[in-house]
Amino acid sequence: MDTIAGLDEFGDVADPTLASATQPSVAIKVLDKRNNAIYLWSLDRLQQQLRRMRNLTVFIDRPSYSQHFSSEEPFYSSPPPLYSFIGNALVSLAPVSRRLSSTSIVPIFCRYTAEAIGSCRIDLRILNVAPPKRHPGSGTSTRSSSPLPPPTPNGSKSLNVGSKVNFVLTIDSVKGLSPHDFSAVHLQARLASFIGPSAAAEEVFASSVVDLEGASLSDLKFRRTFTIGTTVKTLAHLREGYAPIEFFASVTPTYLERLERWDEMREQRIPFANGNGAHTNGAASPSSQSPRPSTQPMRRSETEFFMEQTHDVVAWVQLCELGPDGEYVPVPVVASGGADPGTFTLHQGLQRRIALHLACNSGRQLPWSELTRVRIGNVRLLDPKGRLHDSTSKPLVTLPLLQQQDVEFKPDGTGELRAEALWDSSVHDSILLNRVTGANQKVVVQLTWSVAVETCAEPVQFSTDIAITIQTRDARPPSKLMTFLGSSKILSKTSTVFHVRLTPPLTRLAKDLWRLDTAEKYVRGEEALGSWRPRGITVVEDYSRLVSMERRAADVQAIRVIFASMPPKPPTQANSMVWGGEELLKNSIDLWQKKFGHRGEVFFPFHLP
Numbered sequence: 217m218d219t220i221a222g223l224d225e226f227g228d229v230a231d232p233t234l235a236s237a238t239q240p241s242v243a244i245k246v247l248d249k250r251n252n253a254i255y256l257w258s259l260d261r262l263q264q265q266l267r268r269m270r271n272l273t274v275f276i277d278r279p280s281y282s283q284h285f286s287s288e289e290p291f292y293s294s295p296p297p298l299y300s301f302i303g304n305a306l307v308s309l310a311p312v313s314r315r316l317s318s319t320s321i322v323p324i325f326c327r328y329t330a331e332a333i334g335s336c337r338i339d340l341r342i343l344n345v346a347p348p349k350r351h352p353g354s355g356t357s358t359r360s361s362s363p364l365p366p367p368t369p370n371g372s373k374s375l376n377v378g379s380k381v382n383f384v385l386t387i388d389s390v391k392g393l394s395p396h397d398f399s400a401v402h403l404q405a406r407l408a409s410f411i412g413p414s415a416a417a418e419e420v421f422a423s424s425v426v427d428l429e430g431a432s433l434s435d436l437k438f439r440r441t442f443t444i445g446t447t448v449k450t451l452a453h454l455r456e457g458y459a460p461i462e463f464f465a466s467v468t469p470t471y472l473e474r475l476e477r478w479d480e481m482r483e484q485r486i487p488f489a490n491g492n493g494a495h496t497n498g499a500a501s502p503s504s505q506s507p508r509p510s511t512q513p514m515r516r517s518e519t520e521f522f523m524e525q526t527h528d529v530v531a532w533v534q535l536c537e538l539g540p541d542g543e544y545v546p547v548p549v550v551a552s553g554g555a556d557p558g559t560f561t562l563h564q565g566l567q568r569r570i571a572l573h574l575a576c577n578s579g580r581q582l583p584w585s586e587l588t589r590v591r592i593g594n595v596r597l598l599d600p601k602g603r604l605h606d607s608t609s610k611p612l613v614t615l616p617l618l619q620q621q622d623v624e625f626k627p628d629g630t631g632e633l634r635a636e637a638l639w640d641s642s643v644h645d646s647i648l649l650n651r652v653t654g655a656n657q658k659v660v661v662q663l664t665w666s667v668a669v670e671t672c673a674e675p676v677q678f679s680t681d682i683a684i685t686i687q688t689r690d691a692r693p694p695s696k697l698m699t700f701l702g703s704s705k706i707l708s709k710t711s712t713v714f715h716v717r718l719t720p721p722l723t724r725l726a727k728d729l730w731r732l733d734t735a736e737k738y739v740r741g742e743e744a745l746g747s748w749r750p751r752g753i754t755v756v757e758d759y760s761r762l763v764s765m766e767r768r769a770a771d772v773q774a775i776r777v778i779f780a781s782m783p784p785k786p787p788t789q790a791n792s793m794v795w796g797g798e799e800l801l802k803n804s805i806d807l808w809q810k811k812f813g814h815r816g817e818v819f820f821p822f823h824l825p
Contacts, residue, residue, distance in 0.1 A: 231243075231256055231257060231258045231261055233258035233259075233260050233261065234256060234258050241258065242258075242259055243256040243257065243258060244256065244257040244258075244259070244261075244262050245328065246292075246293070247472050247475060247476060248292050248293070248296055249469065249472055250292060251292060251296035252466065252467055252468065252469060252472065253293075253296045253297050253300050253467065254300040254301070254302075254328070254467060254472070254475070255293055255296075255297055255300065257293075265290050265291070266290075268289060268290035269290040269291070271290075272290065298466070299400070299402065299464035299465060299466055300464065300465060300466070300467050301327065301462065301463075301464055302326060302327075302333070302398070302463050302464065302465050302467070303324045303325050303326045303327055303333055303334075303462075303463050304324065304325065304327070304460040304461055304462045304463060305322040305323065305324045305325075305335075305336050305338065305460070305461045305463070306322065306325075306458045306459070306460050306461075306766040306767065306769070306770045307320065307322055307338045307340070307458065307459050307461065307770055307773070308458055308770040308771055308773065308774035309410065309453070309454045309455075309457050309458065309459055310454070310455060310456075310774045310778065311340065311774055311777045311778060312340060312342070312375075312381065312383060312410075312454050313374060313375055313451060313454035313455045314374050314375075314778065314781075315342055315345055315374065315375065315381075316342070316777055316778065316781050317339075317340060317341040317342050317383075318339070318340050318773070318774070318777040319337065319338070319339045319340075320337070320338055320773035320776075320777070321335055321336070321337055321389075322335065322336055322337075322338050322461075322769070322770070322773070323335050323769060324336060324390075324392065324393075324463060325762055325765065325766055327762070328475055328478070329475070329478050329482075329758070330758040330759070330761055330762035330765075332392075333392055333393065334390065334391055334392025334393045335389075335390075335391050335392055336387055336388070336389060336390045336391070336403075336461070337387070337388055337389035338385070338386075338387055338461065339384075339385070339386040339387075339388075340383055340384075340385060341383060341384045341386070342381065342382075342383045343382040343383055343384060343441070344381075344382050345375065345379055345380070345381050345382070346379055346380040346381075346382075347376070347379050348376060348377065348378030348379050349378070375446050375451060375454065376446070377446055377447060377448055377451060378445075378446065378447075379445075379446050380443060380444070380445050380446070381443070381444060381446065382441065382442070382443045383441070383442055384439065384440070384441050384442075385405060385438070385439070385440050385441075385442060386437075386438070386439045387403060387405075387423075387437065387438040387439075387461060388434075388436075388437045388438070389434070390403075390433045390434070390436045391433060393428075393433055393463075393465070395428040395429065396468065396470055396471075397465075397467065397468055397470060397471040397474075398428060398465035398466060398467060398468065398471065399427070399428055399429060399465075399466045399467075399468060400425050400426065400427050400428060400465060400466040401425070401426050401428060401433070401436055401463065401464070401465040401466075402422055402423050402424065402425045402426065402436070402463075402464055402465075403422070403423050403436065403438055403461055403462060403463050403464070404420055404421060404422035404423065404461075404462050404464065405420075405421050405438070405440065405459070405461055405462070406418065406419065406420055406421075406460075406462075407419040407420075407421070407442070407444075409458075409459040409460060410442060410444060410453075410454075410459055411444055411450055411453065412449055412450055412452070412453030412454075412457060413449070413453070414447065414449040414450065414453075421438075421440050423436065423437065423438040438461075458766075458767065458770055479751055480748075480749075482751070482754050482758070483749055483751055483752060483754055524717060524718065524719050524720065525581070525582075525717070525718040526715065526716065526717055526718075527576055527577075527578045527581070527582045527715075527716040527718070528576065528577055528578075528713065528714070528715060528716075529574055529575070529576045529582075529678075529713070529714040529715075529716055530574070530575045530576075530711060530712070530713050530714075531572065531573070531574050531678060531680070531711065531712050531713075531714060532572070532573040532574075532575075532709045532710070532711050533570065533571070533572060533663065533680070533682060533709060533710050533711075533712070534546045534570070534571040534572075534573070534708065534709040535547050535560045535562065535568060535569075535570060535571075535639075535682075535684070536568065536569045536570075536571055536636075537562065537563060537566045537567070537568050538566050538567040538568075544567075544569050546571075546708045546709065547560050547561055547562055547563075547693075548560075548561050548693050548694055548706050548707070548708065549561070549706070549707040549708060549709060549710055550694055550704055550705075550706060550707075551704065551705045551706075551707060551710075552704050553704075557682075557683070557710045557711070557712070558683070558705075558707055558710045559658055559683040559684065559685055560682065560683070560684040560685070560710075561684075561685055561687060561693065561694060562684050562685065562686050562687065563686075563687055563688065563689050563691060564650075564652070564686060564687070564688060564689050565689055566689065567638075567640075568638075568639045568640075568641065569636050569637065569638055569639060570590065570592070570615065570636065570637045570639050570663070571634070571635075571636045571709075572587065572590070572633075572634070572635050572636070572637075572665060573632070573633075573634050573709075574632065574633040574634075574667070575630060575631070575632050575633075576630065576631045576632075577629065577630055578629075578631065579625055579626070579629040579630055579631050580625050580631065582631060582669060582716070583669060583670040583671060584623065584631065584633055584667050584668065584669050584670075584676075585623060585668045585669070585670060586621050586623065586633075586635070586667075586668050587617060587621060587633065587635040587637075587665055587666065587667055587668075588666045588667070588668050588675050589614060589617075589665065589666045589675070590614070590615045590617060590635075590637040590663075590664070590665045590666075591612040591613060591614050591615065591663075591664045591665070592612065592613060592615060592639065592661055592662065592663050592664075593609060593610065593611050593612035593613050593644060593661065593662060594607050594609070594610050594612065594661060594662035595607055595608055595609040595644055595646040595648050595649060595659060595660075595661050596608075596648075596659070596660045596661075597648055597657065597658075597659060597660075598657065598658040598659070598660050598683065599657060600655075600656035600657060604660065608646050608647065608648060609644040609645060609646040612662065612664060613643050613644060615637035615638055615639055616637065616638045617635060617636070617637050618635070618636045618637070618638070620636075621633070621634065621635040622634040622635075633667065648686075649686065650686075651686065652686055652687060652688060653684075653685040653686045653687070657685070658683040658684070658685060659683070659684050659685065659686065660681050660682070660683050660684075661681070661682060661684065662679065662680075662681055663679070663680055663681070663682055664677065664678065664679040664680075665677075665678050666678070669718075671718070672718060673721070676716060676718075678714055680712045682710065694706055
């Protein structure tokens with residue numbers, strides 16, 4: 217849902233993490249039944265409160281420690297806000313950018329249920345517009361995404377950069393806010409709502425508080441004169457932006473109970489009895505809902521979610537050389553200790569192959585299909601003192617892969633992949649790979665490979681360093697007696713363990729948004745919650761529907777004002793030729809009423825004559 221940034225003059229301080237957020241954030245709605253308040257916590261604030269809750273359980277049997285902890289502070293905000301944010305009324309600023317005064321009846325939408333809970337009259341009256349003292353030059357125009365008509369080219373009908381506009385904002389005729397839900401109400405407007413994100417400081421102007429027990433909503437009024445200087449960013453905000461009028465109230469326990477029932481029924485996707493779900497109190501009553509289903513919905517498979525996956529992959533690397541019998545034989549790997557991955561012992565002038573054997577404990581959850589590329593390069597020298605010298609051949613050379621690759625998924629839940637590549641060390645043009653390696657020296661090369669996975673858009677990249685030594689062609693292999701006399705071991709391959717993280721891409725389609733909903737994912741200990749479930753993806757759906765309704769209602773009022781200010785034009789012969797066809801008008805209305813596809817997606821199965 218929407219976050220409330222800034223500071224309310226009556227003590228409602230928003231979470232600083234949410235107030236400074238520049239992108240959509242996750243917030244926790246707190247229904248404080250003890251103090252009859254509604255407020256938001258960020259995830260950081262929730263983690264702090266959870267640590268305090270755990271302290272109560274850890275030291276509950278130790279009075280000497282528990283006396284220093286408050287039993288109420290972890291569960292509520294201290295001090296609780298005097299007034300809770302209940303909704304706002306949105307007004308378009310497009311008439312102001314055209315020097316037009318406007319008066320409209322605007323619905324007040326609840327930010328928690330996305331329903332209209334009342335209405336108010338908003339009057340924006342232009343007093344005067346001071347022209348710029350000097351011509352600042354033509355600024356870059358911003359293309360509007362609003363359905364409103366573009367500003368007129370006549371400078372006398374639209375604001376210019378550098379001018380100052382003086383207007384009066386009047387709000388009255390507030391209706392619909394029930395005294396059963398709210399005991400006291402006030403409203404406020406922000407200067408940044410009219411200037412835009414470029415506002416230097418946050419200024420909040422609030423009305424007086426109206427006690428609904430001793431007064432009526434007609435006493436709730438607001439009047440304020442604003443003077444703003446127009447810049448390029450301010451003009452763009454006036455043409456395309458909206459100004460919210462925020463309503464705060466002291467809520468009653470009845471209202472909190474309705475919000476809680478709303479969350480439960482909305483998550484169960486119970487259809488509304490009246491068809492459109494509109495309620496004047498902002499939450500549906502139990503009598504207007506169909507009976508609760510007796511069976512619990514089936515849990516969705518976790519493989520259908522777009523979540524980050526982690527897999528452990530073990531890679532064994534073998535270097536094979538051509539033997540006298542024409543077969544490729546693995547070269548020995550000398551490891552000096554348990555932490556040493558080992559050093560391959562190679563001979564000069566022999567053909568070589570690199571054999572890769574990958575194993576994963578995830579099985580078909582990591583459905584790899586083949587090795588797509590193997591590269592080697594970045595040749596470096598490791599001297600006897602442990603210093604790694606700069607590379608003499610940095611480019612990575614792509615090795616030709618053999619067509620035969622083995623992919624196997626075993627019944628025990630593991631998966632294996634084997635492949636081989638041809639390696640000609642002369643293509644690196646490095647003296648370190650052509651000459652005999654000196655005593656107590658090693659040559660380090662970088663080996664990288666790519667694995668194609670069916671569920672990944674791009675191949676998974678692996679990279680490791682291997683150490684080799686070059687000997688003469690007739691040199692004998694290391695003696696096995698060294699394994700008995702010292703701590704060295706002679707192996708046939710070296711291994712490396714990789715931790716693979718697969719991150720899902722950000723979805724851009726509404727039809728795939730449900731896959732990000734992990735409300736049905738099992739969490740250990742959720743049995744203790746009983747029938748309670750957190751809100752799922754319906755929170756995003758409600759917010760998207762709320763933003764669309766608010767802006768459409770504001771655009772309709774703005775377009776009415778703009779069209780009313782335009783002088784009527786006499787019909788011409790061209791206009792009669794375009795708009796005079798009754799058949800074209802009838803076909804357009806029939807096509808519009810059919811509503812093909814999803815909302816916002818209309819396709820034309822036929823061409824109009």
